[in-house]
Every structure is written in structure tokens, then in C-alpha cells.
Amino acid sequence: MREMMYGDAIAAAIIEEMQRDESVIFYGQNMAMTDRDPMLKRFGRSRVRIAPISETAETGIAIGAALTGLRPIVELWMSEFMLVAFDQIINEAPRFRYMSGGRVKVPVVFKAGYGFAAGWAGQHSNCLYHSMMGVPGLKVVVPSTPADAKGLLAASIRDDNPVVYLHSYMLTLERGEVPDGEFLIPLGAADVKRTGNDVTIVAIGWMVKKALAAAEQLKEEGISAEVIDPRTLAPLDVNTIVSSVSKTGRLVLVDQAPRHSSAAAVIAAEVSEHGFEYLRAPVRMVTALDTPVPYSTPLENYVLPNEGKIVQAVRSILANQAVAA
């Protein structure tokens, strides 16, 4: 165990997997520019490359390389830049295995930061996982702690499927204990980040941190909140969520994405089908409002979910229960 920053844990996973497996290659824009680059020094220009601003080719080349035996990690920096190449990610990478009747595979990791809610305005602050988590054949990973960041990335690199690995820009400098050496977290296993009895809060990425802070505040009001991080949105661990709801009877979903393009909306639907009998209050979604992300601070704060909005939502469904009783 070692204390590490989230960003460094990601780098550690890449280095360890590249050391372990020669077929792993790593490229992207604005990296490996000089011979002093530590990744270049370690792995050489053959496996670590600089790419121009050419997302369609960057991602498509990764698919071709993966079809023919390599395991590329493409550094895309910001998840929005994937949109330039959305065909490759949505309608190419995840289709080959199925269309070939299982004869080929595409082991590639599309890595990008997401949700830079720090005044980056309309085109750089988005959460796009909703549009990827419903694509059969594509896995979507959103870690919320340094340890998860490392374990899930190592597992993503070893996975035989295309994986979109989205790390929260807002968590880059977060510190936490990270296991040394080989450390894998299976894709598809949610994690209970805090146990509680009165309400289940399911939060994604950066919002896990906000949900934990809200839970701490709620504790002072005598409310015991359980916080669950799905960690991967595809596959989605519905069981862990439903079993928590069977205990608490209440569900608040926290997602930085706009309401109608949130993972929260999908989880709400799953719980309404598989956990309806346990619910003692309506499900509440604490999401971004259905607007693009604005630049100015008060506008951005208004649009995005935060600790206060989570606390309010929890209070409101507990109050709702009291009225109904």
C-alpha cells in the first residue's frame, strides 16, 4: 500500500501493464514529445507514440491494431474529443466481435478525462458515459478513488473488449491508499463506499466524493446513508444496488450528467423494475440540469449537482416517508 494521487495511480497501471505485456502500446496527442519523456525512456518509440489531432484515425488505428494482436491504450485527454470519432467508438470497436460470430476481438482502451467542471464551459465539461453505456460490446469504466483508478485500468487493459475508461478530471489530485504491484478490480462489480441503513445513495465518479461528504453531513442529522459506486457503468452491477435498496428502502441517484442523459436514469429504471417492492419513497435523481455547462461560476454551480443538493434530496424523501406514514 502506498498513498498516491488518482492521476498517478492511472499512470502506474499503464506502466505496470506495459511492463507485463509487450502487446500493450500507448499513444495520443501531446505526449512523448522529447527523449526525456519517462514513458518513452522506459518503453521506446515503438510502443509509445505521439499522435497528431486526428481522433478518427487515432481510435480507428487502435481498432485495427487490436484486431491484429496489439492492445492499444489511446490517450484522448478529454472525453469530448472522442465525439469526433464516435463512429469508431460506438459503431466500430464494439461491433467486430459480434459481426464475426465471435471470431475476432478488439482489446482496446479509450482513455479520457471527463467532466472538467471548472469553467471549461460548454464543450469541455461533459459527462458522456450515458451514450456509451448502452452500447452492447462496449465496457464503460468510471473510477472514483486512486485505488479503483489503478485496479480498474489494469483490468481494462487486460480485458478482451473495447473499454472506454473515463477518469474524472476533478479527482486528478485526490489522494488515497493504492495497493503496490499487480492489482485488478473486476469490471462489473459495484463497491459500497459507506454502509448505512436509511437511504442508498448511488453516485458516479466525482459525485462519489460529493455523496460521501453529504453522507457525513446527514449523519449529524441522524440519517444513515449507504453510498454505492457502480465503478463500471457497463457492465452495470444492478444486484448490489438493489440489495442495498432492499435494506434502506430509499434511493437517491447522483450523476454529474444532465438528467436525461445520465446513468442515473438507467439505474432508476433498473431499480423500479427489480426493486420496486423495497421502495418506501420515490427515487430521487440529483443530476445536472438539462442544459449545456455554462462558463461563469454561479451559472455552473446552479446547473451541476453538489453536496447541498444531495442532502436536500435525501431529506426530501425522508420527509416524504414521514408524511406518508
Add this chain to the structure above:
Amino acid sequence: MAAKRRWEKDRLVWIYQQMVRIREFEEAVKRTFIEHPQVIRGHAHLGDGAEATIVGSLFTRKPSDMVMPSYRCHGYPIVLGTPLKQMMAEIYGRKDGLCRGFGGSMHLADPERHFPGTSGIIGQSIAHATGAAVSAQIKHTDQIVYCFFGDGASKQGAFYESLNMAAIWKLPIIYILENNQYQAYTHFSLEDANAMAGEPLSKKAAAFSMPGRTVDGTDPVAVAEAVGKAARRARAGKGPSLIESKFYRLSAHGNVITVPPLPTQFPEHEAIAVYGNRAEFEEWRAKDPIGQFRARLIEQGTMAEGDAESILQSARDEVAEAVRFALDSPLPAPEEALNYVYA
């Protein structure tokens, strides 16, 4: 004859004045990170070094022509006459900002001055500008489009797709490839096939059978001549041209990317910070387009030293006033965020 010379002189001084206004504005943006931390959010990018390219290109435009720059967009509206107060207020996220605090530094827009907006997604605006040219062509407005984008953007699919379409549709557009020699932290020689072969980036024009030319982007008159020729061609219905204007970005790509509340400001230029090549930076700083043009105008008697000083002083006053205005302007009311999602 005397009248003509007089006219030329005014125009040259006008060019110098616009260049200075851009530089002073950008210096103020940069200083804001130190003098008023946290006032500018996200990522801001400056046009210092690009002044000759911006002003030289726009020198040739008619008032109704359209201007579509990249996300590094402060310089262009300054030339178009957008009030600096509104621009600075936007960059500070204020209610009186050009875009009411919704867009910030990367997303200025002033449609009344034929500047419809920008994209932060590299390369995509090349297609938007091409669409503006379709609009001009279909409506027979006699407008042409000045499309500015970076060396980095010329590697994006939208560049190739757009130039081909502009060529086959003979669109009234000038593609001005601003080769400031860096794509964020990457020197262009590391990522461009033409550059690696020792060729100018304007060679790309040959793929679309359109004129391509590389020009000294530190000299506004050279830029104006090259762009002016392309403008005449576009206006005559003969189609697009590609101009590579080669200069040097004088500040770092942008302010340091950090997670708030950590402070951020402009770091050292990548030549030094990434490549350890101070000599390159110094060489190009010596070719600062503003210093060069100032010296030239004074030397050829077009402008007196005193005129240069008063141009600088009035630009400083104008910018100081813009900063004051922006700082005094209130932040927008939170609920405003619900506006403008749909038209």
C-alpha cells in the same frame, strides 16, 4: 500622389494600432491570473505573436465579410470593433459579457460584426466556416469568409473534408492556417508529414487543386498581400485558397491546467518548459511582429516615435478601462443558466 501616400500611411498606422490593441488586451488577460486570481476560469489562450496574421488578414476584408477563428479567438473581434469591455467581461464570466458569461475566453461571438462564434473542438470550425461560405454563395451576398485555424487543426479530418468540398463547390473562403509552430505542447515538426519532409504546410492545398501559399506571418503587409489576392479570387467566384501564415506563439499554450481551487497562471513557453530550447524562443521573440513593424514604420517615416507612444498609451487606457468595467460588472444570476438552451 500625395493623397494616395497619405491614405497608405493611415492604413499602415491603423494596422499597427490594431496589433497593439490586441497585444495589450492579451497582456491584460495574462496579468489577470496574477492580479485577480480565480477571476478567469477554465482555459484561456492568447494571440500574442499572431497579431500580424490577424490584422494583416482582416485588413483586406469588406465590412460584411465573415470571420471564423479558432478557440484562440480574442484578437479577431478586437479588429472587428467589438468593445473590449464586453470581451473582457465575458472572459471574467460577467453579466455584461459579450455572451452573458455563458461562453468565456474560448467562445466569444459577435454576430452583428459577422463573427458567428467558435468551437473548442479542434478542426470542427473549419467546416462551420465552410458552411458560412455556402450561405454567402447561395444568397449572393458578395461576402467572403476568413477561416482561421491552427497548424494542429490541419491534421483533423474536418480540414481535409472541408477543403475538398470548398474546392468542388468553388466556395468564397480563405483558409488561413496559422502556423504558430505548436499544437499545444507539440512542435509542428513532430506531427506533420509535410514538415517532416521539409515542405511548407501550404503544400496541402495541392491535394485539393487550390492555390496554396506560405507567407511570413510576422509581417502584416506580406500577410495582407497574400490574403488580399486570395480574397479577390474568392470574391470573383473562383473558389478557395489556403494560406499558411508562419509565425510564433509568444506565450505558453494557455494557463496551467489545474483543479480548483488551486491557482493557475501562464507558465513558460513550451520551447523552454518542454524542449529546453530557450534559443528558439529568443530567436522568435526577437522577431516579435509588433516590435518589427513599429521599427519599420518609424524608419520609413510612416509613423513618428511619438505617434507610436500615443497609440500604445491609448491602447493601454482602453484595456485598463475594459478591465475596470469587467471587474465592476456583476456575475450573472444563477437561474439565468436555464436560458438559451433552445432558440
